[in-house]
Amino acid sequence: MSLGNLYLESAQKRLLYYKTLGDKTFEQLNGEQLHWQPAGAPNSIYLIVKHIHGNMLSRWTDFLTTDGEKPGRDRDAEFVETSATKEEILAMWTAGWDCMIQAISSLTADDLEKTVYIRKEPHAVLDAINRQVSHIPYHVGQIVYIGKMIRGDNWESLSIPKGQSQQYNQEKFGK
Numbered sequence: 001m002s003l004g005n006l007y008l009e010s011a012q013k014r015l016l017y018y019k020t021l022g023d024k025t026f027e028q029l030n031g032e033q034l035h036w037q038p039a040g041a042p043n044s045i046y047l048i049v050k051h052i053h054g055n056m057l058s059r060w061t062d063f064l065t066t067d068g069e070k071p072g073r074d075r076d077a078e079f080v081e082t083s084a085t086k087e088e089i090l091a092m093w094t095a096g097w098d099c100m101i102q103a104i105s106s107l108t109a110d111d112l113e114k115t116v117y118i119r120k121e122p123h124a125v126l127d128a129i130n131r132q133v134s135h136i137p138y139h140v141g142q143i144v145y146i147g148k149m150i151r152g153d154n155w156e157s158l159s160i161p162k163g164q165s166q167q168y169n170q171e172k173f174g175k
Contacts, residue, residue: 008112018140029045034089046089050077053078058070112125
């Protein structure tokens with residue numbers, strides 16, 4: 001496998017890991033909780049999903065041929081709280097991810113050196129992917145953290161629970 005193909009596979013794998021963290025957080029929350037905002041007016045999970053959705057659709061629709069900041073995107077509106085059901089929020093989440101992963105999976109190793117534009121700024125395709133590999137996990141981390149704040153002691157860990165590292169390692173490496 002070429003280095004370029006290895007990179008594309010790795011980028012998709014890393015991104016999909018973060019999708020799974022978001023999915024597992026959504027499973028623990030109801031629709032009302034997705035709209036909850038901590039004190040100080042930070043974004044709700046819903047607003048973060050609206051932003052990720054808008055970003056993914058803008059960046060990855062016609063990825064190789066049009067600017068990644070589409071004229072129809074209203075980024076400011078992504079941060080305005082409106083009504084949305086859990087099902088509508090999850091549909092936005094899924095649509096954004098589907099668009100991005102489909103675009104990345106259609107790329108070849110030769111595409112990595114091509115130039116794409118984001119707000120008229122040139123980026124190698126590889127760099128545009130790296131932007132998403134850093135941007136999306138940043139926001140998924142926010143989603144998980146807010147979910148953990150909401151659930152408190154009822155939070156179901158998405159990784160190795162506190163105090164269980166030794167047990168986890170024994171299971172992975174054998175007794």
